[in-house]
Amino acid sequence: MSSGNVALRHSAFLYKAEHEYVTRSVAFIRDGLDAREGCIVAHSRDWIAVMRDALGPDAERVAFVDVGATYTRPARAVAAYYGTFLDQLRKAPSVRALAEFQFSPALGDWDEWMGYEAITNLAYAHLPVWVVCTYNTRGLPDRVVDGVLSTHAEVLTGDRWRESDHFGDPREVVRRITPEPEPLPELRAFSPGGDLERFREQLARELVAEKVPEARALDMLVAGTEVAANAMRHGAGIEALRVGRAHGRFVCEVIDRGSGFDDPVAGYLAPREGAGTGLWVARQLTWRLECFHSPAGFTVRMWL
């Protein structure tokens, strides 16, 4: 039976026993295959092998994704899944996907990944995709389970899908978990130079001075160009620029004279009508992007 989705359905499946994961997942994927939907299973390589065995010959019709390679940063994960969904939608009218969550060594990073789950509700909202995020709850802190319930509109409990009582507005969830930007007094000012070419030349000198590897320097030149262009086009011009190293990372700030914006998910939605390209590009190429109002002006801070 087809999911009948014309837009995103974002669900969570919380399980305790591994055999429960296999049982439910195989049934979910087989339903999708029967309905000629594109089917995706995202998990560790070990568990991909388990699912291949369980699906038998039908595994050839499923796209498997190694989450170890995909969950690097939220912005990259959003982009990678978005691309994969589009790829599947070229071959099928709708898609269903199972994605097992992978945590980094620092559970403190959970806030960032909860933000990713919230952003999922917006990033793929217009796509006929049913995404089921699977979580093994054995040993999972309550805080994480609460986060799952606040970022997924429905949860599989027993045999039933039920609406989550704790589902929150995605933008508000992201706003709540986004930390306040640090002051970073160690950054130094540099001159914007009047146009984008001079800006890149100045920025390149700073990148070389900080011994940033060439490939990453190119990332920052492209990302910085997008942010600087936005400042010139939409922000009434560049007020100031700052660069330097903080927490071991190269940082570049572009401060403009405009009124800025207040969108906690800016740059996370793939370019399309209503979602511009500049901040998406900058998020893809940098480790972190912060957008905030400061005494100096509206600031976009890029961490490499």
Added chain:
Amino acid sequence: MATERGDEAACRRLVDAFLPAIANVARRFDGGGGVHRTELLQEGVAGLLFAAQRYDPRTGTPFWGYASFWVRKAMQELVAEVTRPVALSDHAVRGLARVKAARRHHLQAHGAEPTGAELAAATGLTRAQLESLLAIDRAPRSFEEPLGSDEATTATFGETVADPGAEREYEQVLDKMEMKAVRDLADGLDERERTVLWRHYGLGQAPQTLSRIGSDLGLTAERIRQIEKEALEKLREATARPPTATGDVA
């Protein structure tokens, strides 16, 4: 259903039907720690029969979709058991046997893993004794042990072991993965575009003016500027296009 009731003929028919699939799973463990193939198959059959007792066709999951998990698990436990290097006292062996029997019984009766408290109650062991036995039973693993039984797996167990400085190092691993993606991005530029960008912005060399670059390439500074603009636009468009998820192991 006949298999669930323990009907011998039905069990035999079931095993015959699924033996090729069990053998397929066993191939992933072949050569693992000196376990013989026939032993793997025997454990796989035990896993299959265990699954048959618990399988609920109302879930809509095909039987093998459910049973393959238990077949694989039985084989994994055998390999772990056989390859454990630590010699146990008779007392510990008997204790472990009690724990494993209690676990199997609980699984069959309740369909779920027992908690520590339930295992302790069933075996008459204290929590501390239980935890010691379970710790012994966890087979020590070599850092070089491959993760997973997928032939394509290159990751090793050692790579999963955390150390106190892991967070920053983990980020560096992520950075390296993404640097590779960026190198792939720059690969989309032609030789001339790469030359212009690298020389103008001093990447890996002293920076040069557009005039100097143009002079070397036999082009005007304005043409160099256009080439650079086209190159940056290529990089922008390539980044704007969402990639597909990496590591597809299909």
